[in-house]
Structure formats: structure tokens, C-alpha cells
Amino acid sequence: MQFKLTEDQRTMVGTVRALTQDRFKGRALKYMDGSFPWENMKELAELGILGMAVPEEYGGLGLPVFDTALVLEEIAKGCYTTAMAVLGEVGTQTKIIASFAPESIKRRVLPKVCSGDLILAICMTEPHAGTDVANYRTNTEVRGDKLLLNGAKTLISRVDEAGMFIVFTRINKQPGRAGIGCVLIERDTPGFIVTGRHHTMGGENLASITFENCELPLENLILREDGFKKLLNAFNTQRCLNPSISLGLAEGAFEEAIHYARDRTAFGRPIGEFQGMRWKLAEMYRDIEVGRSMLYRACATANPFPDPYEAAIAKIYCNEMAIRVTSEAIQVHGGYGFTDEYPVSRFYRGARYGTLGGGTTETLKELVGKQLMTDFPDKDGFLAMGTF
Template identity: 75%
Template sequence: MDFELSQEQKEMVATVRAVTQERIKPRAMKYLDGTFPWENLKDLADIGITGMAIPEEYGGLGLSVLDTALVVEEVAKGCYTTAMSLMPQLGVQTRILAQYAPEDIKRRTFDGVIRGEYVLSVCMTEPHAGTDVAAIRTNAEIKDDRVVINGTKTLISKVDEAQLFVVFTRVNKVPGREGIGCVLIERDTPGMMRTGRFHTMGGEYLYEVSFENVEVPLENLVIKGDGLKKLMNAFNTQRCLNPSISLGLAEGAFEESVNYCRDRTAFNRPIGNFQGMRWKLAEMYRDIEVGRSMLYRAAASANPYPNPQLAALAKMYCNEMAIRVTSEAIQVHGGYGFTDEYPVSRFYRGARYGTLGGGTTETLKELVGKKIMADFPHDGFLGTGMF
């Protein structure tokens, strides 16, 4: 067994860390108002990051889920908003297009994504259907060589910036999981409207989008049926990238805390010389290392998508771990940690998103619990043949 990253991965992480610490982190404050970090995305595009998930035949790097997780983790240490801006380029939207979209759409779309000029938005959640994706009501009606879409999506990211929307919808009103499909809608298509906007505690905006008799060519219906299964397969990648942000936020908060404990003095000595502070750091470090091991194992299982149970476990743990660690980081900083002048408050606000997006913690616990009841071997852990 080899738990070491390859030399190429180490060099990649070092390059991303340098860009993040030198350029992206110093700008983090300016994006708390919801402004999209285009300049940061361009800096990452310049070193190839925005093309990591795009197959090589379209000009991308075609790298692994683990590689993308390593990068997202590193960017999150500097800026939550920028890490979130990478999700469309590395996550489910791009992977759905790469696997199912027509050639002309891939070639028109991927070049802009690679350059950091093109953002994709995925539209799933509806006002009455979040976790229960199979209950969505948005419908795509096939009419000869056209598809007509009607419905509403909510809590959608990147709406003001996206050039292409990957919309999961019912097809011809077929009920249940089998009726779910996926349609691509380009920006400014008549009938598509932004009908609401919500500023989040993490700093970015989420939106409500309505479709009223939106017409697209038939070839834009990239998944006609059984789309939920295909979506969930791709979503296991998202369940590694989401906790990568959580892990990066926890690591960033921990790094700030260690430095603060070295520099801040009380009673004529650094506060890191007090047992209470050292124990806090030890527990934070322990939790981060457990999360890293779980996440890397889940990401490394991808073939081409991560193992669903490992991805769920990694997401559950890292999401909740990040909330604990970033909260403790604020405590380490005392009153300063509660201000915007210190990065730990930003890390904490960003960490709170993890348990909500990409499958709530409660949903994932149920998924893992069902798997245990169905498949856990009678002879126990040794019978799994897994580490």
C-alpha cells in the first residue's frame, strides 16, 4: 500500500497553493458581497485547472477525481467563493456534458471552460423538491424537432454568470425516477427568467429561475430517460468535491490558528504554550487528518465515478468536521475571530454550506445505513477485504 501522492500530484498542489496564497487569498474579502471571482478563475485557468475534468480530446487534461479534489481543497484554503466557482468546471455539469452531450455542444462549450471564460450552471432543486430529486415537476415536452420546457428551479448557483444551464427535468410528464431527463439551455433563451436572488452567508448568490415555454432544439435533450440514475452516478464526484472544500476550509482555519497561537501572547507568553490551546490544536489536527484519509480514499475509488458509500461517508464526516474545526478556530482567535478582519470567520461561514449541498447529511446517513443493512458481511469487518 502506498499512501503517498505522486510527484506530479505534489507539484500540481504546490503550484495551486502558490497561486492561491499569492493572488487568490489576498482578494478573498472583496468577494463576500457576491461578486463572481472572474480574475481568480482566470488565474486558475492559466495553470490548466479549469480544464482538469475535460477529456484530452477536447483540449482538457482529463485528470482523475482525486486530482480535482486535491486542487479544490487547496483553493478553499484561500477563498471559499473561488473554490465554489470551480465546482461547475470540475463537477457534475462538466461530466454530464462530457458523457452525454452532442459533439457540437462539447466543442462549443469546453474551449471557453478551459480558458476560464465559460461557466456552467446545474439546475436541480425546486421549491418543493430538494433532496427528493425524483419529485421534480419541471417538464420538457418533446414536440417534433423541438423541446419545450416549463417549470421553476431554486437555490441555483452561477445564474448571472453561466452561459449554459444543465437542467434536470421530467420528460413528457413521465412519472417517477424513470421520467427524469436532462436538457441544455443556453443563456438568454426566450422564456428563461431569473425570478429571485438570495445572498448566502458564505458570500455567493443563489437564484430562482423560471422557464416559461422555453424552446430548444431536440439535440439539447441530452438525457431522455432514466436520468436520475445517471445523475446520481455523476453526483458521487460532487460528493468528493464538496467535502474537498470543507477539508480545505478546515485546513485554512487550522493554519491561521497555529500562526495565531505562536504570535499572540497572554501573561507574557505565546498562547500556544497553554495546554488548553495545544489540546484544541491537537483535536483540530486529528479531525482534519481523519477527514483527509476518508476523502482521498473515496476520490481514489473513482472508476470513472467514486464508490457511492465511500463518497457519502467522506462527505458526511468532512462537512461536519469543518464546522467543528472552523468554529474552534474562531475560539482560538478570541474576539478577533468574530470579525471580518481575520480569515477564520470567512472559513466558518463557508463551512456551513457543506452539509446542505450535494446531498444533506441526513440523506447520506440513510443511504449508508441501508447499505449496511443490505450488504455488511456476517463475519464482520475482516470479511470486507477492504482497508
């Protein structure tokens, strides 16, 4: 199976690659302190990249998940922090607004996302529950034409930069997953309090937020009770975009390893001429190509959201593959790979995030395993699955 890019896709990827390699890559180290890559985001906004997931009627490009994944993959080859910042604009939060929000919200929010004037964040994880959505305690009470939001969220990206937040919340204290919906809140809302910050090994800052009697207009209720299934469908987009960053990090580390193996000499010849090193590079390349095929196939299922099981297995593989490949790239570099001066150490630190965000690998393996036990056909096996 081959995925042939259109001329428009090739032009887009080539443009983003040139920008990433010429500018973003050289700036990557300075963002490791948790600062936000505003200058990179501005340049991407000018290209229309931040509006990839926004429908054309709101000023965006309205591109498929596949195109978005291609761009994130390319950005990640140069700067993990920038790739994660872009993910916040083209991922779940934007998809939720574009797919489910009232028209007034769409027209107020989406054009600003495209221009780079508004950063979005999503609030899911709670101090006592991450994957266990059924035990979320954050609650929104509907009071006539007003909403009252109370609760706490943690490990939230872009808190200091975001102007608006999509909050997964229980509605009217209805229990279980059936009670989960989401609301939109602006950061200057009274009762919105940042209670703690956490610097990550990848360079990003995460934060904790408390909502204390935050009063919101009724139109900010994006999804009511029984909205969790819709939210999960939108979240399947993230399960293609998160691994696209993992894939890009692996590719970026591999490119660095190839260059180093050609330039570094030992015992009078380039280290890439030793069989042990060549085999290591071959295995890294093999793993990357397997991941690319799995991810691109999952992206191709999006209509408008990716197949949950294809996305899950692509995410599991690419996340774990990126950790292996970036670690091996450090090994190729020897002691230099352990230093900040060489990009491979940053690629490795960024890759470690993939298995944690957007659904842990353990959660996704359980999801796929349950589906196999229930739906895998007894008679025709893989043939009946219709994969090809």
C-alpha cells in the same frame, strides 16, 4: 494506508497553493458581497485548472477525481468563493456533458469551459423539492426535433455569470425518478427568467429561475427518461469535490489558528504554550487528518465515478468536521475571530454550506444506513467488505 502524490501532482498542488496564498487569499474579503472572482478564474484557466475534468480531446487535462479534489482543497484554504466557482467548472455539470452529451455539444461547450470563456451552472432544487427528486415538476416535452421546457428551479449558483445550465427535468411528464433526465439551456433562451436572488452567509449569490415555454433543439436533450441513475453516478463526483472544499476550509482555519497561537501572548507567554490550547489544536489536527484519509480513499475509487458509499461517508465526515474545526479556530482567536478582518470567520461561514449542498448529511446517512442493513455481511463483517 498512504496516498503518495506523484511529482506532477506535487507540482500542480504547489503551483495552486502559491497562487492561492499570494493572490487569492488577499482578495477573498472583497468577494463576500456576492461578486464573482473573475480575475482568479482567469489565472486558473491559464494554468489549465478549469479543464481538469475535461477530456484531452476537447482541450482539457482529463485528470482523475483525486487530482481535482487536491486542487479544490488548496484553493479553499485561501478563498471559499473561488473554490466554489471552480467547483462549477470541474464538477457534476462538466462530468455530465463529458460523459453523456452528444458529440456536437461536447465540442461546442467543453473547450470554452477549459479557457474560462464559459461558466456552467446546474439546476436541481425546486421550490417544493430538493432531495426529493421523484417529486420534481419541471418538465421537458419532446416535440419532434424540438424540446419545450417548463418549470422552476431555486437556490442556483452562478446564475448571473453562467452562459449554460444543466437542468434536471422530467421528460414527457413521466412520473417518479424513472422520468428524470436533463437538458442543456443557454441563458439567452426566450422564456428563461431569473425571478429572485438570495445572498448567502458564505458570500455567494444564489438565484431562482423560471422556464416558460423555452424551446430548445433536440440535441440539447442530454439524458432522457431513466437517466437518473446516470445522473446520480455523475453526482457522486460532487460528493468527493464538495468535501474537498470542506477539508480545505478546515485546513485553512487550522493554519490561521496555529499562527495566532504562536504570535498571541497572554500572561507573558504565547497562548499556544497553555495545555488547554495545545489540546484544542491537537484535536483539530486529528479531525483534519481523519477527514483527509476518508476523502482520499473515496477519490481513489473513481472509475470513472467514485463509489457512492465511500463518497457519502467521506462527505458526511468532512462536512461536519469542517464546521467543528473552523468554529474552534474562531475560539482560538477570541474576539478577533468574530471579525471580518480575520479569515477564520469566513472559513466558518463557508464551511456551513457543506452539509447542505451535494446531498444533505441526513440524506447520505440514510443512504449508507440502508446499504448497511441490506449488504453488510453477517459472517465476516468488515473483513468481507474488502475495504483494504
